[in-house]
Amino acid sequence: MTYIGKSVKRLEDKRFLTGKGKYTDDIVLPGMTHAYIVRSPHAHARILNVNTSKAEELPGVIAVFTGKDVAEVNGVPCGWQVNFKNGDTMKEPPHKLLVADKARHMGDGVAMVIAEDYATAKDAAELIVVDYDPLPAVTNTADALKAGAPTVHDDAPNNICFDWELGTDKAVVDAAFEKAHHITTLEYENQRVIPNAIEPRSAIGHYDDTNERYTLYTSSQNPHLIRLLLCAFVLGIPEHKVRVVSPDVGGGFGSKIFHYTEEALVIWASNQIKRPIKWTAERSESFLTDAHGRDHVTKAEMAFDADGNILAMRAKTIANLGAYLSSFAPAVPTWLYGTLLQGLYTTPAVHVDVTAVFTHTTAVDAYRGAGRPEATYLLERLMDTAALEMKMDPAELRKKNFIPPFDGIEQEGYTTQVALQYDSGNYDRVLDRALEMVDYKKFRADQAAARKEGRLLGIGFSTYIEACGIAPSAVVGALGARAGLFESAHVRVHPTGKVSVYTGAHSHGQGHETTFAQVVADKFGIPLEDVILEHGDSDSVAFGMGTYGSRSLAVGGSAIVKSVEKVIAKGTKIAAHLLEASEADIEFAEGKWSVKGTDKAVGFGDVSLTAYVPHNYPEGLEPGMDFSSFYDPANFTYPFGAHIAIVEIDKETGKTTLQRFIAVDDVGNVINPMIVEGQIHGGLAQGIGQALFEGAIYDESGNLMNGTYMDYTMPRADDLPSFEVDNAVTPCPHNPLGVKGAGEAGCIGSTPAVVNAVMDALSPYGIHDVKMPTTSERVWNIIHANEA
Amino acid sequence: MKVPITITVNGKKHQAEVEARTLLVHFLREHLRLTGTHVGCDTSGCGACTVLLNGKALKSCTMLAVQADGHEVTTIEGMATNGTLHPIQEGFHQKHGLQCGFCTPGMVMTAADLLSKNPNPDDHQIREALEGNFCRCTGYHNIVESVKYAANAMSE
Incomplete structure (x- = not known):
C-alpha cells in the first residue's frame, strides 16, 4: 500500500461540501452575547470624549467598554525584534486593545458594545457619540520620512521604526558598480495589498467561572501562539487556564497568523460580564483591521559586465509597517526580504538597506510569501x-x-x-x-x-x-524572533491499531488531514482510513507553532515522522518478544514486524493490542503506544x-x-x-x-x-x-x-x-x-x- | 416588530416570526442553524451566501427573509440525497475544487444554477457564470474542472 506521491482525494472534503464545516462564526454557546466594535472613521484624530450613555440605555445592551476601561490592560505585543543599524532597539509603541486618547488609523477600535444579539449591538454602536479632533495623516510610504510629515508615534522620530542593512561590505558593492559595463536601475512601488481570506475573522471568548477557565475560539492559523501571547503578554492569565481552539478556518494567507486585539477583548470582556461573547468582522472591518501585505518603495540597481554576468546588486527600500507593529511585522521587510536578494544567481556582491516606517494606515505584516x-x-x-x-x-x-x-x-x-x-x-x-x-x-x-x-x-x-519551512529556532532567535519555530506532533496508536495524530500545524485549506494521514498510513503500512488528524485545539494538541511560511509539512510533518519512528522502534521490541527473536533480527515493513529471512511475523494491530494488553510483554518495557515529538529543523x-x-x-x-x-x-x-x-x-x-x-x-x-x-x-x-x-x-x-x-x-x-x-x-x-x-x-x- | 413567515427550505416547511430587517442568510444561519451558507462580505460581492430560490441562484444576503415568504429555498445542506453527494459536490471532491471550504457552498449553488440552464458549458461560460463568487484559495482552475466533471456526470 502506497499513499505517498499519490493524488489521494481529500478526507476533509465531505464536511465542507455538505455545509457541515465548523467555522468560528458557526459556533453558538449557551448564553452567548454579541460584540460590535466602534471604529475610528479618521486616520489620525485625538479622541476628546466618548459618550456611551444612550447606547447603554438601549434594551438588550449588556455592556459598553471604551479605551479607558482597558487602559490598564496590556496591548498586543510584537513577536520579532529588529535593531537599528546602530544597535538601538526598534521603536515599539503600545498597541492597546481599544484606544483612549488617539486613533492612528481608519478602523482603530474606540469602543466595544456587547448585546444580546448582533443587530442590537450594532444599533447601540450608532448611539455612541465620539468627539474626534481630526489631525493630518501620513499614509504614503515615502512621505512618512519627509520633513514635516505628521507624526504617528511621538517616541518614533521621523516615523522611523528601525533602519537595517544586510549583505556584502557596501564599499565592495559600490566598487563593483564602478567597474560595471551596464547598470540597470528600477525605482518602483511594491503596492499594499489586502489578503482577504473569504472567511472574515471571528473570535468567541468564554470565561467559565465554575472552573475559572477561559476558552477562545478564533479563526487563527496558530492557536497555541495566540494562547502564549494572550496569557504571557496581554492578560497575564495562567496558560493552563486557557484553551484556544481554531476550528475550521476559511483561508488565512498570513493574515490570520497574528494576535489581534479582538481576541484579547472578547476574552477580557467575557470575564467582565461572565458570559460568552462572539465578535465577527464585517468585510469592511476586515479591510480595515486584517494586517495588510507588501507596501515597499525601492530603488534597486544591478551591475553587469559586457557578457551579461551580474557583478553586484544593491537596493534601498522604505517599508511601510502601518500604525502599529503587528505580530511579525519587523521580520517581513528584513529577514524575509533582504535574505532573498541573491535570488538564483551567483551575484558576488549584494547589499540591501531598509528603513521601516510608521504611517496612519492598517498594520502591514506577512501576506502569502511575506x-x-x-x-x-x-x-x-x-x-x-x-x-x-x-x-x-x-x-x-x-x-x-x-x-x-x-x-x-x-x-x-x-x-x-x-x-x-x-x-x-x-x-x-x-x-x-x-x-x-x-x-x-x-x-x-x-x-x-x-x-x-x-x-x-x-x-x-x-x-x-x-x-x-520556517525555521530553525536558534537561527531565528539570533535574528530577533521572540519565539522558537519548531513543531510538535503526537502519534497515538490505539489498542485496535487505529491511529490518532495530533499536530501543532493548522490546516485552513492546505489539506493536512489528507497529506499527513498519507504519510502516517504509508509509514505504518495501514489503510488511510485508519488514521485521523487532529489539529487546532490547545487542549488536545500539546503545543504548536502553527501554519505559515510553507512550514507545515517540512516542519510539522517531520515531527510526525519522529513520533512514527518511535512507535516502530517500540513495536520492534514488542514484536521481538512475541516472535521470540532478537531485536536485531526484526524488520518492519508493510505493516508487519518480521524475523528477517523467515515467514514469522506479527502485524501492526497485534503489536498495538499487546502494548495495551501487556500480558505477554518484554520485561521492563512500559505499556502503551503513544509518542510525542518536537522537531526543530536544521535549516x-x-x-x-x-x-x-x-x-x-x-x-x-x-x-x-x-x-x-x-x-x-x-x-x-x-x-x-x-x-x-x-x-x-x-x-x-x-x-x-x-x-x-x-x-x-x-x-x-x-x-x-x-x-x-x-x-x-x-x-x-x-x-x-x-x-x-x-x-x-x-x-x-x-x-x-x-x-x-x-x-x-x-x-x-x-x-x-x-x-x-x-x-x-x-x-x-x-x-x-x-x-x-x-x-x-x-x-x-x-x-x-x-x-x- | 416581528413578521410571521413560512419558507420551505430543503423541502421542509418552516414557520417563524422574524424581525422585518432579518436577511435571508441570517434566517438560514441563525434561526434554522443551517450554517453551511456563509457570509463573506457586506456588499453582495463574494457569493459565499448563494442559495437557490425557486431553483435560481441568489445571494441570500441581498434578500430579506420576509421576501422569501412562501418560496422554496435550497441550501448546500439540501444538495446530497441520503448521504450520496450531488454530482456537483462529487465534482468538487474529485477535482480538488475546494481548499478552505468557505466559498464552496456558494460555488456549488451557483454551479447548480448554471448547469440547470446550460448542461454542457465550456470553460469560458463556466468562468462567466462563477464571476460573482470569490475564491481566494484555488485560483478557480480546479473549480472550473469540478463543474465540467459535474456536467459530464449529470448528462450521463
Missing part, C-alpha cells in the same frame, strides 16, 4: 529590464547567472552574500522545462508576427527562490521555480489579457500532487492579482478608498486562464520527508512574470516601467502618452 515576493519582484523585474536594455534574451541572461546544480549531499549547500545557505537546487532544469512548455521559439515568432500587425503581445519570466528549505506569463494588451482599452501562465515549481518531494498543484494555483492567482488588479488606495487624509468588494478588485473566475503547471523534484537534504513546502511558491514567482510580460508587450513604446497593478487605465495612458 518579503520573498518583494525580493523576487525586485530581482526579476531587474533581470527582464536588463535583458531588454542589453538586448539579450531574458531566459539566456538568467541561465548565464544561475548557481550551478547542487544536491546538498554530494555538493555542499550554496552560501549567499545575504546570510543564507541554500539547501539544494537545480535551477536550469525548471527554466528549461518552462521554456519547453511555452514553446519559446514559436512564441517569439508569433510575437514578431503580431507586432507587424500592431498587436501588443508580451512574454515575461520569473525565476524565484524562497526560504520556507530553512529552499523551493524554487520558473514562471512564464504571456499577455496580450488591447491598444484601444489598455486591458491586459493573461493568455497563458506556465509554472514549473520544485518544492522537493511531493506527498500529494493534487494538493500541491492546488496550492500552486491559488498562489498564482494571488500573485497575478497583485500584478494586474489589486492594491489598497488611501486618500490624503487617510481614508481607505477601496475597502469593499465593490472597489477592491481581486481576481474573479473570468479574469484568469487555466494554468499550465508542472514540477521538478530536488529533495530537501535535511528533513526526513525531503519536502520543501508549496504554499507560497505560486504567489512569489507570478507577480514579476506578469509585469514583465506587460512590459514586453509595451516594449515597442520604449518604456521600462509601469506601476502595479497594471490596470487598463495605467496601460492605456502609457500607450496614448507614447503614441501622441
Whole structure:
C-alpha cells in the first residue's frame, strides 16, 4: 500500500461540501452575547470624549467598554525584534486593545458594545457619540520620512521604526558598480495589498467561572501562539487556564497568523460580564483591521559586465509597517526580504538597506510569501529590464547567472552574500522545462508576427527562490524572533491499531488531514482510513507553532515522522518478544514486524493490542503506544521555480489579457500532487492579482478608498486562464520527508512574470516601467502618452 | 416588530416570526442553524451566501427573509440525497475544487444554477457564470474542472 506521491482525494472534503464545516462564526454557546466594535472613521484624530450613555440605555445592551476601561490592560505585543543599524532597539509603541486618547488609523477600535444579539449591538454602536479632533495623516510610504510629515508615534522620530542593512561590505558593492559595463536601475512601488481570506475573522471568548477557565475560539492559523501571547503578554492569565481552539478556518494567507486585539477583548470582556461573547468582522472591518501585505518603495540597481554576468546588486527600500507593529511585522521587510536578494544567481556582491516606517494606515505584516515576493519582484523585474536594455534574451541572461546544480549531499549547500545557505537546487532544469512548455521559439515568432500587425503581445519570466519551512529556532532567535519555530506532533496508536495524530500545524485549506494521514498510513503500512488528524485545539494538541511560511509539512510533518519512528522502534521490541527473536533480527515493513529471512511475523494491530494488553510483554518495557515529538529543523528549505506569463494588451482599452501562465515549481518531494498543484494555483492567482488588479488606495487624509468588494478588485473566475503547471523534484537534504513546502511558491514567482510580460508587450513604446497593478487605465495612458 | 413567515427550505416547511430587517442568510444561519451558507462580505460581492430560490441562484444576503415568504429555498445542506453527494459536490471532491471550504457552498449553488440552464458549458461560460463568487484559495482552475466533471456526470 502506497499513499505517498499519490493524488489521494481529500478526507476533509465531505464536511465542507455538505455545509457541515465548523467555522468560528458557526459556533453558538449557551448564553452567548454579541460584540460590535466602534471604529475610528479618521486616520489620525485625538479622541476628546466618548459618550456611551444612550447606547447603554438601549434594551438588550449588556455592556459598553471604551479605551479607558482597558487602559490598564496590556496591548498586543510584537513577536520579532529588529535593531537599528546602530544597535538601538526598534521603536515599539503600545498597541492597546481599544484606544483612549488617539486613533492612528481608519478602523482603530474606540469602543466595544456587547448585546444580546448582533443587530442590537450594532444599533447601540450608532448611539455612541465620539468627539474626534481630526489631525493630518501620513499614509504614503515615502512621505512618512519627509520633513514635516505628521507624526504617528511621538517616541518614533521621523516615523522611523528601525533602519537595517544586510549583505556584502557596501564599499565592495559600490566598487563593483564602478567597474560595471551596464547598470540597470528600477525605482518602483511594491503596492499594499489586502489578503482577504473569504472567511472574515471571528473570535468567541468564554470565561467559565465554575472552573475559572477561559476558552477562545478564533479563526487563527496558530492557536497555541495566540494562547502564549494572550496569557504571557496581554492578560497575564495562567496558560493552563486557557484553551484556544481554531476550528475550521476559511483561508488565512498570513493574515490570520497574528494576535489581534479582538481576541484579547472578547476574552477580557467575557470575564467582565461572565458570559460568552462572539465578535465577527464585517468585510469592511476586515479591510480595515486584517494586517495588510507588501507596501515597499525601492530603488534597486544591478551591475553587469559586457557578457551579461551580474557583478553586484544593491537596493534601498522604505517599508511601510502601518500604525502599529503587528505580530511579525519587523521580520517581513528584513529577514524575509533582504535574505532573498541573491535570488538564483551567483551575484558576488549584494547589499540591501531598509528603513521601516510608521504611517496612519492598517498594520502591514506577512501576506502569502511575506518579503520573498518583494525580493523576487525586485530581482526579476531587474533581470527582464536588463535583458531588454542589453538586448539579450531574458531566459539566456538568467541561465548565464544561475548557481550551478547542487544536491546538498554530494555538493555542499550554496552560501549567499545575504546570510543564507541554500539547501539544494537545480535551477536550469525548471527554466528549461518552462521554456519547453511555452514553446519559446514559436512564441517569439508569433510575437514578431503580431507586432507587424500592431498587436501588443508580451512574454515575461520569473525565476524565484524562497526560504520556507520556517525555521530553525536558534537561527531565528539570533535574528530577533521572540519565539522558537519548531513543531510538535503526537502519534497515538490505539489498542485496535487505529491511529490518532495530533499536530501543532493548522490546516485552513492546505489539506493536512489528507497529506499527513498519507504519510502516517504509508509509514505504518495501514489503510488511510485508519488514521485521523487532529489539529487546532490547545487542549488536545500539546503545543504548536502553527501554519505559515510553507512550514507545515517540512516542519510539522517531520515531527510526525519522529513520533512514527518511535512507535516502530517500540513495536520492534514488542514484536521481538512475541516472535521470540532478537531485536536485531526484526524488520518492519508493510505493516508487519518480521524475523528477517523467515515467514514469522506479527502485524501492526497485534503489536498495538499487546502494548495495551501487556500480558505477554518484554520485561521492563512500559505499556502503551503513544509518542510525542518536537522537531526543530536544521535549516530553512529552499523551493524554487520558473514562471512564464504571456499577455496580450488591447491598444484601444489598455486591458491586459493573461493568455497563458506556465509554472514549473520544485518544492522537493511531493506527498500529494493534487494538493500541491492546488496550492500552486491559488498562489498564482494571488500573485497575478497583485500584478494586474489589486492594491489598497488611501486618500490624503487617510481614508481607505477601496475597502469593499465593490472597489477592491481581486481576481474573479473570468479574469484568469487555466494554468499550465508542472514540477521538478530536488529533495530537501535535511528533513526526513525531503519536502520543501508549496504554499507560497505560486504567489512569489507570478507577480514579476506578469509585469514583465506587460512590459514586453509595451516594449515597442520604449518604456521600462509601469506601476502595479497594471490596470487598463495605467496601460492605456502609457500607450496614448507614447503614441501622441 | 416581528413578521410571521413560512419558507420551505430543503423541502421542509418552516414557520417563524422574524424581525422585518432579518436577511435571508441570517434566517438560514441563525434561526434554522443551517450554517453551511456563509457570509463573506457586506456588499453582495463574494457569493459565499448563494442559495437557490425557486431553483435560481441568489445571494441570500441581498434578500430579506420576509421576501422569501412562501418560496422554496435550497441550501448546500439540501444538495446530497441520503448521504450520496450531488454530482456537483462529487465534482468538487474529485477535482480538488475546494481548499478552505468557505466559498464552496456558494460555488456549488451557483454551479447548480448554471448547469440547470446550460448542461454542457465550456470553460469560458463556466468562468462567466462563477464571476460573482470569490475564491481566494484555488485560483478557480480546479473549480472550473469540478463543474465540467459535474456536467459530464449529470448528462450521463
